[in-house]
Amino acid sequence: MIERLLPAYVSCAATREVSVADGTLFPEEEALVARSVPKRRNDFATARACARRAMGGLGLEPVPVLHGKRGMPLWPDGIVGSLTHCEGYRAAALARAADVLSLGVDAEPHAPLPDGVEALVVRPAERERFAGEAGGIHWDRVLFSAKESVFKTWYPLTLTELDFSEADLTFRRADDRAADGTFTARLLRTDPAVPPVLEGRWRVEDGIVATAVLLRPDWREAGGPVQEP
Template identity: 70%
Template sequence: MIERLLPADVSCAATRAETVPDGFLFPEEEALIAKSVAKRRNDFATARACARRAMAGLGLPPVAVLRGHRGKPLWPEGIVGSLTHCHGYRAAALAREEDVLALGIDAEPHAPLPEGVRELVTLPAERERIGPQAAEGSGALHWDRVLFSAKESVFKTWYPLTGTELDFLEADLTFSQERSAEGSEGPGGSVAAGGAFAARLLLTDPALPETLYGRWLIEDGIVATSVLVRPDWRAGEGS
């Protein structure tokens, strides 16, 4: 799924398997999760297996992917990337800094957010906008979960460049849906839909534009989102 949301110069790898044959860990990665429960270890290992497949797609040798503050993946010099994992889906997306300034990906189960969470992670204006969208023939889509995932992708794009926190309420997102994917039934009866979104940042930083743009896709019970910023983004200001 993720590869369908990003351009060709981004190397993507994903799996729906709970375990993968190439899910080995380097010793320094093992040390990071030595005391973790089995599920956490498995998520960690499968996500890094995807990362190493994505590295191969860029012609890079496999290396350990350690963690910085807030769990930020530490990539080889000259590489930007993002990881995500949820039940039933793990993915990695990597690119060269000369091609991509920053990117973020996220995957979530396509289900409503837990009770009370929607109000914590969405702005009143966002709730007003997604309400009518759900009523216009797209009631099978869980827009609150799509919005949550998109904000996760925004944060993963923002944080590595700025080194500062971005709260869920500091980005105002607007969605569009492709006419060719308006809640159609996918394989197994799952909803298949997709489109684009714009994230207007209410907290700004000179490292990034004030509005970030991304894509979203729902398929086989998974919501996937992505955000990408090019190095020459300033050239498009005011255009």
């Protein structure tokens, strides 16, 4: 599913499995989840199993994937990537830094946001855009996922927080009845490392919302962000 949202030079791997066999973690990774509850360990391990499959797609040997602040995955030199996991879906997307400056992927269950969360995530202007646009799509959840992908693209370049209210998103469908399309994120907080507008893609399939944002290294020369199909 994630692979449909990103260009071919991004290596993607995903699974619906909720757990992996013991011994799939490197010792350095094992130390990070040694005291975690089983769900946290499974999320961590299955996402990293996907990461190693994605590494193979780039011709790389498997290596540990540790994390920095805000859970940011730490990739080998010359590699950028993003991980995501939710109930029933885990995925990894990796690319060479020569091709991609930063990218973010996110997956969520396709269901309304929990009570109280929408008010923290959805800006009034965004809510107005969704009015009358339901068509079987839980737009609040799509928006949440898209903003997560925006944050995952933003954070490695700035190492600063980006609040949900600091991005204003507009969505487009592939056609009037499609469960996929594109989105534009206008950033309300600026940083010289990131363009003021990011472009992304979204898709709803088999009960899962998936979103992706990709920023090319040449975005300044191109006059803005470049998002390829």
